[in-house]
Amino acid sequence: xxxxxxxxxxxxxxxxxxxxxxxxxxxxxxxxxxxxxxxxxxxxxxxxxxxxxxxxxxxxxxxxxxxxxxxxxxxxxxxxxxxxxxxxxxxxxxxxxxxxxxxxxxxxxxxxxxxxxxxxxxxxxxxxxxxxxxxxxxxxxxxxxxxxxxxxxxxxxxxxxxxxxxxxxxxxxxxxxxxxxx
Amino acid sequence: xxxxxxxxxxxxxxxxxxxxxxxxxxxxxxxxxxxxxxxxxxxxxxx
Numbered sequence: 439x440x441x442x443x444x445x446x447x448x449x450x451x452x453x454x455x456x457x458x459x460x461x462x463x464x465x466x467x468x469x470x471x472x473x474x475x476x477x478x479x480x481x482x483x484x485x486x487x488x489x490x491x492x493x494x495x496x497x498x499x500x501x502x503x504x505x506x507x508x509x510x511x512x513x514x515x516x517x518x519x520x521x522x523x524x525x526x527x528x529x530x531x532x533x534x535x536x537x538x539x540x541x542x543x544x545x546x547x548x549x550x551x552x553x554x555x556x557x558x559x560x561x562x563x564x565x566x567x568x569x570x571x572x573x574x575x576x577x578x579x580x581x582x583x584x585x586x587x588x589x590x591x592x593x594x595x596x597x598x599x600x601x602x603x604x605x606x607x608x609x610x611x612x613x614x615x616x617x618x619x620x
Numbered sequence: 621x622x623x624x625x626x627x628x629x630x631x632x633x634x635x636x637x638x639x640x641x642x643x644x645x646x647x648x649x650x651x652x653x654x655x656x657x658x659x660x661x662x663x664x665x666x667x
Contacts, residue, residue: 485640488653489642489643601665
């Protein structure tokens, strides 16, 4: 899949189903082999209950049990339109819930690269709709130059959000990506 | 199913067993409150 995605909210797939609160929707994505694949889009509360105003965005083909596969490699005929559709749905959700923040987990390099390049390549366009945030992990250094560790001796990683730095390249990815309504 | 740092199992619609990265580094309510405060600050700086 090409990592260059162009976002255009005027060019999206029509939803097949959409929840009234915009937490879920589905649409059909034509594939390069001529087939059609249904994709679910879910915007769910973050798994950590201590972050009630953070929601996760995920999408993928249905798993047959009401959920979706987020690790299936598909060959979409139009990647731009797929991601524009997913992001447009996120926009609708945030317009209904302007106090919430959506998180995108850059849990592996391919995902993080995709999110990073999507924000960078569409800065001017996305800037009209969203505020993009990048999150790095940091470890605290004490005055004696030791590092903050937990009871098992592992460094304690602390998340630090910042306004998305568009000068950072794909070789300097954030650990986690977030966005909020402008 | 995803687990939070407190061990509570939270329902996830994804079939993958991958734990959310942010959840893995939020160790307490204090961590969460600090993160949200810094997030608000970052949002304000972005405007």
